[in-house]
Amino acid sequence: MQHFDGNLLAGALADLLAFDATTARARCNGCGSVGEIATMIVFRSAAGTVARCAACGQVLLTIVQTGERTFVNFTGTGAIEIPRD
Numbered sequence: 001m002q003h004f005d006g007n008l009l010a011g012a013l014a015d016l017l018a019f020d021a022t023t024a025r026a027r028c029n030g031c032g033s034v035g036e037i038a039t040m041i042v043f044r045s046a047a048g049t050v051a052r053c054a055a056c057g058q059v060l061l062t063i064v065q066t067g068e069r070t071f072v073n074f075t076g077t078g079a080i081e082i083p084r085d
C-alpha cells in the first residue's frame, strides 16, 4: 500500500483544530466516562495546567508552556469526539 508523509494531514488537521475545543467530548482512560472538555476539573500552577476527569480524578491532559513552545499531553484521554458543523 502506498503511503505518504504527515504533510497529507495538514488540511484535515487544520479543519479539526479550528473549533472551540471546550465543546469537544473526551473519554477518560481511567473510568470510561465521556464528557465535554469544559466539564474537566482544571488545576493551574506555574509549572503548567492539569485537567482531571470530573468522575474519577484521572489526569486527562496536561499543558506546559515554555518561552517558545507549548507541550500538550492527552495520555489520559482515550478519544476525543469533535462536533461537526
Ligand SMILES: [Zn+2]
Pocket (backbone or CB within 6 Å): 028, 029, 030, 031, 032, 033, 053, 054, 055, 056, 057, 058
Ligand atoms: Zn474518569
